[in-house]
Amino acid sequence: MLYRRLGRTDLQVSELSYGAARGATQEPKQFIATVHACLDAGLNLIDTATGYDNGDSERVLGEALVGHDDALIETKYCPYENYSPAAKYTGSPEALISSAEESLRRLRRDRLDILLGHGLRTLDTLDQFMNDGCYDALAKLKQQGKVRFIGISELSEADGTHQVLQRAVQTGAFDAVMLTLNFVLQTAADTVLPLCTQHDVGTVVMMPLNQASKQSGLVSVEAALECVRHHVSQGNLPDESPYADPALFDLLLPYSVPEAALRYVLAHDVTTCCVGTRSPERLAQNLQAVDPPYLDQARLARLRELFGGIERQVL
Numbered sequence: 001m002l003y004r005r006l007g008r009t010d011l012q013v014s015e016l017s018y019g020a021a022r023g024a025t026q027e028p029k030q031f032i033a034t035v036h037a038c039l040d041a042g043l044n045l046i047d048t049a050t051g052y053d054n055g056d057s058e059r060v061l062g063e064a065l066v067g068h069d070d071a072l073i074e075t076k077y078c079p080y081e082n083y084s085p086a087a088k089y090t091g092s093p094e095a096l097i098s099s100a101e102e103s104l105r106r107l108r109r110d111r112l113d114i115l116l117g118h119g120l121r122t123l124d125t126l127d128q129f130m131n132d133g134c135y136d137a138l139a140k141l142k143q144q145g146k147v148r149f150i151g152i153s154e155l156s157e158a159d160g161t162h163q164v165l166q167r168a169v170q171t172g173a174f175d176a177v178m179l180t181l182n183f184v185l186q187t188a189a190d191t192v193l194p195l196c197t198q199h200d201v202g203t204v205v206m207m208p209l210n211q212a213s214k215q216s217g218l219v220s221v222e223a224a225l226e227c228v229r230h231h232v233s234q235g236n237l238p239d240e241s242p243y244a245d246p247a248l249f250d251l252l253l254p255y256s257v258p259e260a261a262l263r264y265v266l267a268h269d270v271t272t273c274c275v276g277t278r279s280p281e282r283l284a285q286n287l288q289a290v291d292p293p294y295l296d297q298a299r300l301a302r303l304r305e306l307f308g309g310i311e312r313q314v315l
């Protein structure tokens, strides 16, 4: 496993990190086995959130990580009533502080490595978060040593061109951000990643497989073709060749679609590619993607030609 510097935090983070969004409630034993397989493979950053599995993700992680104090945990406070793009902003400094205290309790830690504002989705609500005491509360937790580093994540379904992160990164207020980058939403490569490099902000990439379900996403040829069909039907791609060609993804061979998708992310100037799975076997497959040079220039150029114009996320 190779490690990359997480911007100004100076933390050395494994190129592949673990997204703990699913599995803690339904299959806690399997979830713990997967977390342990991650640690054994050298992954040292785990992403969770208060809202994942209603707190079970943090709670079961707390159990899994007893005796693994070196594992870095990133968790989040969501200042909205839910995860939908139109959800009402409900952030408050009091709620943020009590959410962080709950996270510490569930995770059985006395400090959080990284705490993010979760899913900031409009410029207006970013401004609210910065000015209503929420940001000050984050900064205070850092000052008190309860949190080592602070940042925000975006909601790419609402902000496919990363307006929120572009503004946030330039304030200089954040140590790290979590952002979407994958080969069917490439916009971050030109917009927010250069700003992160310039401002020395660490970058944790989410949705490398476009938050796949079995039906649509970058997990198989069939699911990737379905994702392309969604883009065509929403006018994000033209209804013409080669987008309807069943052999569209042959260009990725000999890589599978998910392996190529992870390689695509790692070929960029990002700190770590965060992917979720509920099985150690899947994790073993994903570990195949971590050998440099990741993806060659010819495939990167072709993927850009095919999908680089997409500016909206379609799940």
Ligand SMILES: NC(=O)c1ccc[n+]([C@@H]2O[C@H](COP(=O)([O-])OP(=O)(O)OC[C@H]3O[C@@H](n4cnc5c(N)ncnc54)[C@H](OP(=O)(O)O)[C@@H]3O)[C@@H](O)[C@H]2O)c1
Residues within 6 Å of the ligand: 018, 019, 020, 021, 022, 047, 048, 118, 119, 153, 154, 155, 156, 178, 205, 206, 207, 208, 209, 210, 211, 212, 213, 219, 220, 258, 259, 274, 275, 276, 277, 278, 279, 282, 285, 286
């Ligand atoms: N706004 C935000 O802050 C935000 C939003 C979204 C995600 N996140 C974070 O980012 C992490 C990564 O996001 P994600 O899009 O990867 O979602 P995810 O919720 O972690 O799901 C990934 C999906 O892809 C499947 N998968 C993984 N590797 C595969 C492979 N090699 N072949 C086939 N299927 C594979 C997994 O299925 P199995 O479980 O069956 O293996 C899982 O269903 C999340 O876990 C979460 O921590 C943050």
